[in-house]
Amino acid sequence: MNPLVELALLFGQLSLLMFGGGPTILPEMQRQVTEVHAWLTPREFAALFALAQASPGPNMLVVALIGWRVAGVAGALVAFGAICAPSSVLTYFAAAAWYRFRDKAWRKVIQVGLVPVTTGLIGAGAVILAATTTLDWRTALLTGVATVVLTATRIHPLAVLAVGAGVGVSGLLG
Amino acid sequence: MYDTTVRPTLSALFMGFFTVGICGFGGVLPWARWMMVERRRWLTGAEFTDLMGLCQFLPGPNVINISVALGARYHGALGSVVAFCGLMAAPIVIIIVLAIVYDRFHEVPWVRDGFIGLAATASGLVLSMALKMAAPLWGRPVAIVVALATFGAIVGPRWSLLTVLAVMAPISVLIAWRGRL
Known part of the structure; x- marks a missing residue:
């Protein structure tokens, strides 16, 4: 199949499964991109994700990077268009209905019911991603320290990312 | 909190979201709120929270859903397209340039x-x-069990997202409906 069509189908589908924001689909995206389609190795996937985190804009930009890796600039635009279009069309039509149903009990039940599922999915995505960036005890320690610092302090994430890159450049990770 | 709102023109929609796209390092939502509520007063704080609820409930990247819903509210489909393009114009160019640099030097x-x-x-x-x-979820044992079961199904047997959502979402909504979550 044409890679642009494959990109459009994969990310168009993921767009509609992305409940609670991007991190929900991280494990599935990683599985599809590194195992099912084998476009990237898990290490390359983690590196592209890091690049998207360090860049301004929504971190779903990692999708554009994957598309770019598969089929150049056209791949980037098709993949990013596919991850945005289905959910955006749905949002466009749902916005009016949402106001109409905002006091309905069933709407609140669905909202409350989805929270633990989303939380589990996001946790799984984080653990799977961390497993691919953990090469030895030093990278594990760096991830652990970054997790604690970003959870317990209000230091800007970009500053923490810059320090992490600096630790790597200095050769401390071997 | 301000309680009056301003109706943005199409070019203001584009420029407002363009600023958010450029500023949004490591999380775009706080910038989106600041731009829409405090800086430009397109929405009150309460309206923003309500809009945020909608965008979290629907699938898709949250901040992109916000740009689509807000654009639609003031200028229909054209407004959605303009707000989305404003938000993504700079980040998509920056990420492609970074990718090319990464490819050259990695x-x-x-x-x-x-x-x-x-x-x-x-x-x-x-x-x-x-x-x-x-x-x-702390202190809510049933919610923790649901979250851990979801987590385990993905990390352990590597079930696909579609399977996990098809099994866990109805179970969790049912538990919530019985008031046990």
């Missing part, structure tokens, strides 16, 4: 080492966000 030893550090730290950023999102 074999250089210090660049490769820097990326190993950057990637490990980015994992910390995602783990930290997962912990912050899990915090409200």
Whole structure:
């Protein structure tokens, strides 16, 4: 199949499964991109994700990077268009209905019911991603320290990312 | 809190979201709120919270859903397209330039080492966000069990997302409906 069509189908589908924001689909995206389609190795996937985190804009930009890796600039635009279009069309039509149903009990039940599922999915995505960036005890320690610092302090994430890159450049990770 | 709102023109919609796209390092939502509520007064704080609820409930990237819903509210489909393009114009160009630079230099030893550090730290950023999102479940045993079962199904047998959602979402909504969550 044409890679642009494959990109459009994969990310168009993921767009509609992305409940609670991007991190929900991280494990599935990683599985599809590194195992099912084998476009990237898990290490390359983690590196592209890091690049998207360090860049301004929504971190779903990692999708554009994957598309770019598969089929150049056209791949980037098709993949990013596919991850945005289905959910955006749905949002466009749902916005009016949402106001109409905002006091309905069933709407609140669905909202409350989805929270633990989303939380589990996001946790799984984080653990799977961390497993691919953990090469030895030093990278594990760096991830652990970054997790604690970003959870317990209000230091800007970009500053923490810059320090992490600096630790790597200095050769401390071997 | 302001209680009057301003109706944005199409070019203001574009420029407002363009600023958010450029500023949004490591999380775009706080910038989106600041721009729409405090800086430009397109929405009151309460309206923003309501809009945010809609965008979290629907699938898709939250901030992109916000741009689509807000654009639609003031200028229909054209407004949605303009707000979306404003938000994404700068980030998509920047990321492609960064990708080309990365491709050119990622074999250089210090660049490769820097990326190993950057990637490990980015994992910390995602783990930290997962912990912050899990915090409200503390002290709610049923919700914790549902979250752990979802987590286990993905991390252990590597079930596909579609399977996990098809099984866990109805179970969890049913538990919530019985008031046990």
